[in-house]
Amino acid sequence: MxxxxxxxxxxxxxxxxxxxxxxxxxxxxxxxxxxxxxxxxxxxxxxxxxxxxxxxxxxxxxxxxxxxxxxxxxxxxxxxxxxxxxxxxxxxxxxxxxxxxxxxxxxxxxxxxxxxxxxxxxxxxxxxxxxxxxxxxxxxxxxxxxxxxxxxxxxxxxxxxxxxxxxxxxxxxxxxxxxxxxxxxxxxxxxxxxxxxxxxxxxxxxxxxxxxxxxxxxxxxxxxxxxxxxGGKDPGYVRADADLDAAVDSLMDGAMYNAGQCCCGIERIYVHESLYDAFVEKAVAWVNALKLGNPFDQASTLGPMANKRFAAVVRAQVAEAIAAGAKPLIDPAHFPADDGGAYLAPQILVNVDHSMRVMMEESFGPVVGIMKVSGDDEALALMNDSPYGLTASIWTADADKAAEIGAQIETGTVFMNRCDYLDPALCWTGCKDxxxxxxxxxxxxxxxxxxxxxxxxxxxx
Missing domain, CATH: 3.40.605.10 (Aldehyde Dehydrogenase; Chain A, domain 1)
Known part of the structure; x- marks a missing residue:
């Protein structure tokens, strides 16, 4: 043995x-x-x-x-x-x-x-x-x-x-x-x-x-x-009435913390068309402020993925998406510690759709795809277009609307104005795959x- x-x-x-x-x-x-x-x-x-x-x-x-x-x-x-x-x-x-x-x-x-x-x-x-x-x-x-x-x-x-x-x-x-x-x-x-x-x-x-x-x-x-x-492929939805800065800060942290290796990490984001451009601009700035490096360096905010084979999965998903028309917004050269192995530069992808693995299969790494939506109906359809159902994060000033949308999402937990969190008083559960x-x-x-x-x-x- x-x-x-x-x-x-x-x-x-x-x-x-x-x-x-x-x-x-x-x-x-x-x-x-x-x-x-x-x-x-x-x-x-x-x-x-x-x-x-x-x-x-x-x-x-x-x-x-x-x-x-x-x-x-x-x-x-x-x-x-x-x-x-x-x-x-x-x-x-x-x-x-x-x-x-x-x-x-x-x-x-x-x-x-x-x-x-x-x-x-x-x-x-x-x-x-x-x-x-x-x-x-x-x-x-x-x-x-x-x-x-x-x-x-x-x-x-x-x-x-x-x-x-x-x-x-x-x-x-x-x-x-x-x-x-x-x-x-x-x-x-x-x-x-x-x-x-x-x-x-x-x-x-x-x-x-x-x-x-x-x-x-x-x-x-x-x-x-x-x-x-x-598995999980947890979505975030930014409504037209959302606090933009708060949404960017929390959703990007939810996507990138722990090198994206979180069960309930944010892996796909849908943003109302009125906030889309501003959200993407702020998200890119947020990610570019990260520092990829040795985890024992106190300046490092992003460490290696747990194994180089996990990073290889993310690299393959990103490469396939780009070949299919997705646009990467983060220059890997900005993260020189990326060694082609376990150390992986974070990435934001736009021009993505649900024909791409990076939007449908679990990535479990520091990559997120962002899509523009016209409103609640489109966002709801896209959030439910997934084999997974662990958590979903809704960003809005309207708690009643968040509950209404949440009731229609096929998921285990509905968050409003937060994400990537476990409350021990609430059941940690999921549905579908x-x-x-x-x-x-x-x-x-x-x-x-x-x-x-x-x-x-x-x-x-």
Missing amino acids: KPIQLISPVDGSVYAERQPLSREAAVAVTKAAKAAQKGWAARPLEERIALVKAGVAKLLESKETLVEELAWQMGRPTRFGGEWGGVNDRTNYMAGIAADTLAPQVVEDGATFKRYLAREAVGVVFIVAPWNYPYLTTINTLAPALIAGNSVVLKHASQTMLVGERLAAAFHAAGVPADVFQNVVLDHATTEHLIQSRAFNFVNFTGSVGGGAAMEKAAAGTFTGLGLEL TGRGGSLSYLGFHSVTRPKSYHLKKVTK
Whole structure:
């Protein structure tokens, strides 16, 4: 079995290497998780909450080191710090709503009957986490799963496999039992075998559409619960009454932050014809103010993409669009750090349409296409002309109109005058090829628990 290598996008070196578990060892992990789960679930809810929060606190004791590790693993500039604000907010919110969300709902409690609906941990939760926001995306499921009384097996993306080790070490140091939360390195074949053999009661996967399809195929016939957050091609729509400067600043940040490697990043923008020219001019100036460079340089606002093969996809999409008539507005020479590999100059494309891959397929990189629209109807048709549905961002002064348009968009989240954000009180969910299920909010607990009904007759006659 070949070792799995983590190739750093910073310099192309092998930053870490781990040997994947054999099938026998992986099966032993899942059996240990199953054996440990009942005892964990039997602990008081307050104790489980305290241990999860202590695990996060222990993790953050090393946050400076973790920021540097993240830069080496996936290229995010260190000037932006880590993901710790979100990790804390999401953990604290889910911890805060746990008692009410998990409490039995009593239907009747009288002299003859007691009837209530409880929520019970599903058992062993398998998290397959992505590399783009490796701590945040893991905590979305890890915190509620452990709080609800499940044991967890975590498999992190090979690009950020040290993150799983850091999380497990921190939670173990805080007192979470080693078998209750285990980090593993697995190859695809072993992962599929475990799912096929019903080793898990719920699988949460964040990644590509192809990866999600493989998860569904592996789980077919097992009735294993699946939560799938897959691709996205999130649109922004700038109405005629929008605050132009605010729209440019937020939408371009949403398109370019983290080198465009955001699940809910902005990948296509539709601008009302009355604002189009001004929006494009300001957007070009905004992007040209970025500095592409080594993520350890405090002046760098744009680092390399996580892997040169990811950058190759974006380069191909851009080249195809230009060949088909799109106009690039950013001169790559303005970004001399572009090395043809992981370091990729950002790009804005106009004269684009939906016949181009760059407007229809996920780019997951620092490129955005901008189209002129005549009004709401055209914008709505274009926003819905996508195989994906994660988020949509509407820029307007009219909240009622935003809600009206949002009700017609095939998407999981509707934003008004903001984008690229997760609110832990709202369900993180999608539709179409973006996947199924949901995390965060009270519904995030529903994903990692099952309903159990109690009908207790207190008399025999």
